[in-house]
Amino acid sequence: MNTAGHTDVHGLDLIPFRGVRYDPERVGGLAAVTSPPYDVVVRPDGLLELESSDPHNIVRLILPQATTQAARDQQAADTLHDWLSEGVLAPDPLPGLYVYEQHDGDILQRGIIGALRLSAPADGVVLPHEDVMPHVVEDRAALMRATAANLEPLLLTYRGDTEAGGATAAIDRAVHHKPLLSTTTEDGFHHRLWAVTDPAEIAEIRSDLARHQALIADGHHRWATYLRLRGEHASPSPWDFGLVLLVDTARYPLRVRAIHRYLHRLPVADALASLTGSFRVRTLECALPEALDALAAAAAEGNAFLLAGDGAFHLVDRPSPDLLARTVPADRPEAWRTLDATVLHATLLDHVWHIPDAPEHIAYIHHTEATVEKAEREGGTAVLMHPVREEVVRDLARQGVTMPRKSTSFGPKPATGVVLRDLAF
DSSP: OOOTTOOOOSSOOEEOBOOEEEOTTTSSOHHHHOBOOTTTSOTTHHHHHHHHHOTTOTHHHHSOOOSSHHHHHHHHHHHHHHHHHHTSEEEOSSOBEEEEEEEOSSOEEEEEEEEEEOOOGGGTSEEOOBOOOHHHHHHHHHHHHHHTEEOSOEEEEEOOOSSSOHHHHHHHHHTTSOOSEEEEOTTSOEEEEEEEOOHHHHHHHHHHHTTOOEEEEEOHHHHHHHHHHHHTSOSSSGGGEEEEEEEETTTSOOEEEOOEEEETTOOHHHHHHTTTTTSEEEEEOSOHHHHHHHHHHHHTTSOEEEEESSSSEEEEEOOOHHHHHHHSOSSSOHHHHTOHHHIIIIIIIIIISOOOSSTTTEEEESOHHHHHHHHHHHSOEEEEOOOOOHHHHHHHHHTTOOBOTTOOEEESOOOBTSOBEETTO
């Protein structure tokens, strides 16, 4: 990959790359080969559905299936090589930046996909806001080493200027041309992609972005993976960069949703019995939408959670101030100490329920209905969360304070499989 043209920027340094894309003539349809990001796929049902939608679905690269990690990673590498050799995937002829659009009637999101120069959190260029789980970083790092590819872009946000210039102008010009691809995925989102290959336009975009910092909206584990792999390779190299989608949220605000928890080994009855005297618990005789409304109302006044798994919904709120004082670390800002995710992990999981934050004990699930269904099917406890406001996330990130892992779900997330970055090109 060409890494020339680097300038001494103090903000985002986004460079063009030769995107690897599906040949629509070689697959059953672009919608059939794309996937949500790897951590959104609800396994095993979602995985099987994606695998069966098309033999070339991208899920075979991001979530390969084999008995050992080494075998999975080798399978992904072999599959990527085969698809490139067969022409199922092919690199674009010219390096470019890519304008990517998603809309579903209610929301329109446009951003720019490129290879971003990696920077440490201390540099203040890319701000993480969540902690990561080391075993997930190691899993993603092994896959990236084996494939030597960035298989899905991270979602980063920045706050652009009010005047329509730079990246904004380039996006506006691009969407008036015929797109490289256009497809509608099963979730109802329509996706379009354009390539910006003109050197003057690329320079205009890069100059604009060089004045900004970004917040990681989705992809903390992949960002940590990028940084780990960069440290394993002498610079300069293609590993100095990682694939990202940059969205100006001043122009295209994102949705912020919660990520729910499923506690495999804790029945609802046991979870509720442990809360006596420390939280208020109310059982709601209603459907999920009404229960979520009740959760939102309670969360507006303080920490609140919705437990499910026994056929009912239980609203848990008003934690004991004494309990919070004993369990929540006092050396963090007030905005962090009062987060629902903080209270869930520090107070409920660590102190009340004594549940380790390990995959065999906790699953993190984006889809609300799927979390409830899993709990009712398997006998564990679903803990439904209310989303955090984006302003809170950004303010904490600027202070260098990370939230508990999987505290937020920004979206819409870019579809995986629209464009890949193979480090060989």
